[in-house]
Amino acid sequence: PYAKDIQTCREISQVLNTYLIPWQKFAVSTQEGGHALYPTVNTYAAYSSRFSYSGPNIQNVPPSLRKCILPYPDHELLILDYDKMEVRVAAHLSQDEELKKIVGPDLWKKMAKQILGVDEVDTRNKNTIKRLNYALQYGAGINKLRYVLEVESGRQWTVDEVKDIRTRYWTTYPKLSAWMQETRGYGAVSTTIRDPIGYRRTASHIDAHALPNYLIQGYCAGIVKKAIIDLHNAGMKVMLQIHDEIVIAIPNFAPPNITGIAIRIMESIEPEIGLKVSSRIGTKNWGDLMEIK
Numbered sequence: 578p579y580a581k582d583i584q585t586c587r588e589i590s591q592v593l594n595t596y597l598i599p600w601q602k603f604a605v606s607t608q609e610g611g612h613a614l615y616p617t618v619n620t621y622a623a624y625s626s627r628f629s630y631s632g633p634n635i636q637n638v639p640p641s642l643r644k645c646i647l648p649y650p651d652h653e654l655l656i657l658d659y660d661k662m663e664v665r666v667a668a669h670l671s672q673d674e675e676l677k678k679i680v681g682p683d684l685w686k687k688m689a690k691q692i693l694g695v696d697e698v699d700t701r702n703k704n705t706i707k708r709l710n711y712a713l714q715y716g717a718g719i720n721k722l723r724y725v726l727e728v729e730s731g732r733q734w735t736v737d738e739v740k741d742i743r744t745r746y747w748t749t750y751p752k753l754s755a756w757m758q759e760t761r762g763y764g765a766v767s768t769t770i771r772d773p774i775g776y777r778r779t780a781s782h783i784d785a786h787a788l789p790n791y792l793i794q795g796y797c798a799g800i801v802k803k804a805i806i807d808l809h810n811a812g813m814k815v816m817l818q819i820h821d822e823i824v825i826a827i828p829n830f831a832p833p834n835i836t837g838i839a840i841r842i843m844e845s846i847e848p849e850i851g852l853k854v855s856s857r858i859g860t861k862n863w864g865d866l867m868e869i870k
Contacts, residue, residue, distance in 0.1 A: 596638065602633070614633065616631060616633055616635050625795055625798060626772075626776045626799065627797075627798045635819075640864055641864070643862065645864075648859065648861075649826050651828060652827060653827055654816070654824055654860075654863055655824070655857075655859075656863075657825065657839055658855050659800075659853070659854055663711070663821075664684060665852060667793050668680055670773070670792065671750075671752045671753040673750045673751070673756075674752070675749060685698075685702075686698045688710065689705070691749050692742060693706055701730060704729050705725075708728075708729050709742070714789065716786030716790060719736060719739055719743075722743060760789040760792060761786060761788050762785075763780055763788055767780055770783075770788060770791070772796050772799065778791065801818060801821060804846055807846070813827070813839060814826045836856050839854075840854045
């Protein structure tokens with residue numbers, strides 16, 4: 578009878594020790610009577626060249642705590658998110674025509690029909706194919722793929738079923754498969770690997786199956802960093818960058834076309850990829866957001 582209470586206690590303890598207590602330690606008083614966090618941005622600490630944060634770490638903040646992040650006085654938060662960025666980059670690097678054709682608002686629905694063989698696609702199907710897609714691109718083996726499929730689909734899978742799904746994925750996107758196989762061979766012939774942005778990393782330190790993912794992640798990281806610079810040069814105040822999401826503080830009196838300007842800046846980077854950006858606004862905090870149509 579106490580299992581639920583114990584679970585709740587553990588969740589509260591994790592939030593306190595991971596976020597709230599460290600936040601209090603690093604919080605700086607502001608002139609307006611509030612508090613601000615100024616974490617250290619580690620630009621190349623992650624091997625993928627993605628940003629990471631310390632003092633404190635503000636990544637993976639749960640939705641409930643995002644409501645604690647407020648805009649500057651007389652400002653709103655504009656959240657700009659690259660849509661399905663990793664899949665778009667993978668399609669561009671591999672030049673896989675089928676993958677490029679389905680990338681868009683209905684990507685997971687179309688991919689679920691192709692790979693899972695379902696006619697009516699529900700939320701569980703979309704989550705299953707999404708996790709499966711990323712697991713395959715990350716170089717997951719059969720056991721990991723089986724675990725992903727069972728957790729997301731809610732049923733047991735045989736090894737043969739998992740192998741069939743994996744084969745169907747790679748035969749549906751043959752150029753993606755060929756590109757990943759070629760990339761995995763880099764470690765055998767070169768000591769370093771360079772992503773399209775130009776960032777180099779030592780190939781011998783990376784498992785061969787993970788090499789394609791590092792190229793994809795490095796390309797995405799470079800694009801996001803370029804977007805931050807371009808937004809800053811356009812006079813916009815960038816507050817946060819989490820994964821493929823950029824958070825900007827905009828004045829309440831900002832011109833109505835500022836969102837469109839920011840989106841055009843972000844989508845114009847590496848135009849051959851066909852990047853798309855979605856936008857949301859937070860008038861009160863980072864947690865309560867409204868989608869901008």
